[in-house]
Amino acid sequence: MTKIISNLQIDSARLWDTIHETAKFGATPKGGVRRLTLGPEDKQVRDWFRGACEAAGLQLHIDALGSMFALRKGRDMSKPPVGLGSHLDTQPTGGKFDGVLGTLAALEVVRTLNDAGIETETPICIVNWTNEEGSRFAPATMASAAYAGDYATDNILARTDAAGISVGEALDGIGYRGSEAVGARKLGAFVELHIEQGPLLEAENKTIGVVDRGQGIAWYDGKVTGFESHAGTTPMPLRRDALVTLSEIVLAIERVAKAHGPNAVGTVGEAVIAAPSRNVIPGEIAFTVDIRSPSSETLDAIDNDLRSAIAEIAARRKVEIAFDAIWRKPPTVFNARLVEAVEHATKALGYSHRRITSGAGHDACNLASVVPAAMIFVPCKDGVSHNELEDATQADCAAGANALMHTVLALAGVAS
Known part of the structure; x- marks a missing residue:
């Protein structure tokens, strides 16, 4: 392994300063950032980043998805170059x-x-x-997924937001559809x-x-179909209540994930009653499920256990339950040589x-299927992210950047 230049920081x-300078683009009253992909604030930060890269003597290239x-x-x-980076878009309350x-x-x-005059x-x-x-x-991480060959470019360009604006239209709107x-x-x-x-780190x-x-991540779309009826006149034993059924499903997901722990989690993130009314027993409800584990075998076992539990709940409550797997990403194993370099x-x-498993998905997880890849984590206050309260210390950010720099130097080599 290349010896590091220990005094280079x-x-x-x-x-x-740059972290806080870019935080002005989409700044929120609570101190966070709202910078949605390909919106006006994303254009602002992209223009800033373009200028900073050109000032550092870098040649900028932009692909058809705006990366x-x-x-x-x-x-x-x-x-081929050693790549490093991440993303500049945020959550709505990021x-x-x-x-x-x-x-x-x-x-x-x-x-x-550049300041040190080091050529790699x-x-x-x-x-x-x-x-x-x-x-x-x-999907999330769509550009890196397309880079890795998981999606065709045209497929991604055609995706639309809630207002019906396509990725292609949004790219053209801010001038970042590259050639x-x-x-x-x-x-x-x-x-x-x-x-x-x-x-964990904190x-x-x-x-x-x-x-x-x-x-690894497995996503499911589910739907409970019971029977709508009057809340005041239908005796409890005769009800086919979709929402009460979902409550059992949610508890089953929690129970199964815990049973396969500690390296498994399960979440129902969305639940929508089809025709909600205060005095109507819910007859139909759609829901989503997110299951994660670093083990493919654990994902398989959770899937099997959930389907058995759901079948039992459906039969006992006399309802229909659809439970469809819509996406699965296998666990990522980062390149051993790069992990050792970090x-x-x-x-x-x-x-x-410490060695650590990433609970969230990242662009590097997509890249790992086509390029040797690795990641470096630094602590964030109380483990909070995807929230305006997200925070980290200057010292930890600098430490992470130093680890990144010396990892990259070990991979790129210092020209003699």
Whole structure:
């Protein structure tokens, strides 16, 4: 493993300033950020990022889905670049750090290398992936998924938001539909820095999470069909109540996920009564389920147990229950060589650390199927994310950026 240049550190104040400077684009009264994909605030931050990358001497390329690739030349331009970055879009009530830290830390890495006059053997490429959050357009992480070949570009361009505006129309509206084909810009590796979005690092007083895997995800759409009837005249034993049935399903999901724990979680995130009325027993209700585990076998076992529980509930309550699997992403196993590079850099810098599994999906999880990839986590206050209260310390952000820089240097090599 390449020995790190131990006295080379990023500019902590400069990184902190850029995080807060970009937080002005879509700033909310509660101190968060609302910067939906391909909206006016996203254009503002993209324009800022374009200017910052060009000022750092990078060549900017934009693909057909609006992902931005800022290339720093290496001594050997025949080698595919080492990629680093994340995203700049946020949730409707998002924070300053989710995704943003990884993208701006990547910029800070390049600025630091420029200041130190360091040329790498292999080129470096900062990436801002379009629509990681999925809060305006579905699916989430759509641009990196298309890069990995999971979706055709035209399929993604045709996706629409709640107002019926397509991805293609939105890209044209802010001027960020690029000419480069999705996937044409090959990367030799990809490393993403991110806040943990969970409580483990803070609880254990660790500075760096060396991410070695990401959870698998299974999504389901469900529907309970009972029978609408009068709330005042239908005796309790004769009811076919869709909502009460769903309550049993929700408890079954909690029970099954706990039974397969500690590395399994299950969530009912949406429930919609078809024709709600105060004095009508609900006859139809649609719901969604999100199951996650780092083990494919556990996902399979949970699926089997849930289907058995749902069948029993349906028969006992004399209702119909549809439970359809609509999406499944296998667990991600990050590249062992890159994970070791992150761990080596972290140890050499003297940061406390632990191996960790990513509970959330990230662009790096998509990239891992086509490019050697890894992730670095830093703590966030109380494990809170996707919330305006999301917070992280300047010291932790700087530590993550330093670990990122030295990992990238180990992969890209310093030109002699």
